[in-house]
Amino acid sequence: MNLTLKVWRQKNAATPGRFQTYPARNLSPDMSFLEMLDVVNEDLITRGEEPIAFDSDCREGICGMCSIVINGIPHGGHHGTAACQLHLRHFQDGDTLTLEPWRAKAFPLIKDLIVNRTALDRIIQAGGFVSVSTGGTPDANALPVPKDIADRAMDAAACIGCGACVAVCKNASAMLFVAAKVSHLNLLPQGKAEKDRRVLNLVKQMDMEGFGGCTVTGSCEAVCPKEISLSFIARMNRDYGAAIIKS
């Protein structure tokens, strides 16, 4: 099959970018989306042009590195699928696809389809952890955790930190990302001691990084490759309200 790609090319943050059109020929429907980009890049290198810069690493949908907006939707809009797990059989021969980077004030562009997402790391650094140092911890079974609570915490902890939720949000809000981490840790007894300061610190850091506010449209949940539930945002808002009252 053949596709036409309209790709955002931008040398760096200081240089204006633009769309450039490339043909992608002789593709197999069994190829992954990123393998298709590999083929296009091989072609560009052979012709002496600069290949398209894009992030990817595990290519199994778990590391969270890949980050491409395909036809206006982060990761391409296939339920629970990161761009690296998307395969060409979902497209029609002759389709034209638009490829863009994550666009958000808090994610400055680095090059082409690559952005800087260290703002998400700084949010975790502000309190997305349990303050225990190595050693001296009690036996793992000393504190039972009800299975449904552990499962719920795991649902939230499954977040891969890709930032698709930010990229799709009209306000570029990182609420789903923050809510997932707050919920993961606040649900578990191990995280309870720091419950209030955690939610306050994470939300404060999110605001400082320049992410927008949440208007609960739910687009974040729709594009999340790990299908993190919007209900975690409601959960976090409860924790936040309670913490504000206490503070």
Place this chain on the structure above:
Amino acid sequence: MPLNAQIPSGPLAQKWEQYKFDLKLINPANKRKFDLLVVGSGLAGASAAAALAELGYRVKCFCFQDSPRRAHSISAQGGINAAKNYANDGDSVYRLFYDTLKGGDFRAREANVYRLAQVSGAIIDQCVAQGVPFAREYGGLLANRSFGGAQVSRTFYARGQTGQQLLLGAYQALCRQIGLGTVKMFPRTEMLDLVVVDGHAQGIVVRDLVTGQISSHAGDAVVLATGGYSNVFFLSTNAKGCNVTAIWRAYKKGAFFANPCYTQIHPTCIPVSGEHQSKLTLMSESLRNDGRVWVPLNKADRAKPPAAIPETDRDYFLERKYPSYGNLAPRDISSRAAKEACDAGRGVGPGGLGVYLDFADAIQRLGQPIIRDRYGNLFDMYEKITGENASQAPMRIYPAVHYTMGGTWVDYNLMSTLPGLFVIGEANFSDHGANRLGASALMQGLADGYFVLPYTLGHYLATAKRPRPATSRAEFKQAEADTRAFIQRLLTIKGKRTPTSLHRELGRLLWEKCGMARNETGLREALRRIPELRAEFWQNVNVPGESGDLNQSLEYAGRVADFMEFAELLCHDALHRRESCGGHFREEFQTPDGEARRDDQNFAYVAAWEYQGLEKPPVLHKEPLQYEEISMSTRSYA
């Protein structure tokens, strides 16, 4: 020169406790005077960086990804072993130790493996305290499952994402230290050289992958936690960025490289679908608990739809060859059996490189919902990649390179032959011998980082008492100049071939000649062709772009250049080891029924190679494997 592994004296079970007492300590107020450089932020690197910073050291941590949370540890699915005996099924430190040593085909260092089993329980305690959401029973206690190569249930897991959750635990511990200012994190930064001052590892040269800037960092010690080298085969289950560069360049600076030929092939991966394939995807081997592996009995049937092949015309080859372990035979044995069937022309799918993994019987026995509940996420993953539904037709699987047991030689302190250079996690060779058991990689990474290195590194600092060099010293300037020259050389060739095409050619050669089964003729041919291919690389590679910019082709070309050199050492080691053991199968050394034949008389040693320059063969140093506690036996899973 026989290598001294610094194994403490005393009874095996008391070595580590006694040794910890004997190690020199550093006063808490003095720890902050030391700068430590940790390269890599996976389970081993992140846990080490966090644990060292908690103790009070000043740590710098480097990773090539955009965030430390992306490291390849994140892809581990199955679980982590620990000798907790929560299942009351007879597990113990000794049993985990013995299983690991036996699984490694008696090619690992006894004292290291015992220590690993000893600290395994503390790892689970630590991770639970960090908030890792392990699977639990209804009573609220932790759940366990069984895994290949063991007869007890000692594997802790978090759905099919155990690696992710453990890594996030370590990442969050690291983030806490970054927030406190005790760790300075350098993402998108790649180590390109090790700096040795007066025989001690005291610095690194790195490239900022965004700006292209080359700079040096000096430290009182260097820790490499840079993972394995599976990507030398081009196609592997490793993440695209995984590479041998850091440990290879350390090797060229004097750190011996041990057992490179011990590579693990995982039996249950999704087969290659075409020439475009960029990497392979692993499916958890837990699938083999309910799936039955088969190929058509007759070559003529291999193109038929599986449903059209009657029961009598199928060969359930694992059940036939290994009746007691059946479909749960260890990884190396299952992989070779699959290759054998395909080599005999009975493989299925594109290119005849696949075998069926069939759930029809299990679905009939247990019902669709139970199978969905157990393997739903894996079936979904399979469908995403292949477009096929595994509950209606059997999966197709094929072995793929997955993990490398070899790595930098380290002593009991996890220190390499270069004083001050510590190597942890998959990057070292220490604990898995010739074959790693499932759910043991995560255990080793975290054991090294949380519970071993923080003790042994302190002892080194307390005894070495060396001044930290300034980065203006000649050694740093030379290493920087060499790095710049290397980059310039890559950029000026502007030949006709892409780095990918050369890497793919190298990978294919290694897979054929030094993959699942090896023989002298093939290895000699590989050793002849690798230098030719390397020469072709340096004459004809085309690396576009510039050095002062984000340039992914340049990053990749540098890694391929190192693979081109490393591949030769890999084949060299495989050729010299004239026995079959674990992941290293030499066709000349097998029993009449095709099982590996180990040679304890001549090969019960760790092969540690010393670099002599590219044109000269490396020098072999042997560390004899002496077992004080156990006696070596023939591994049997029949």
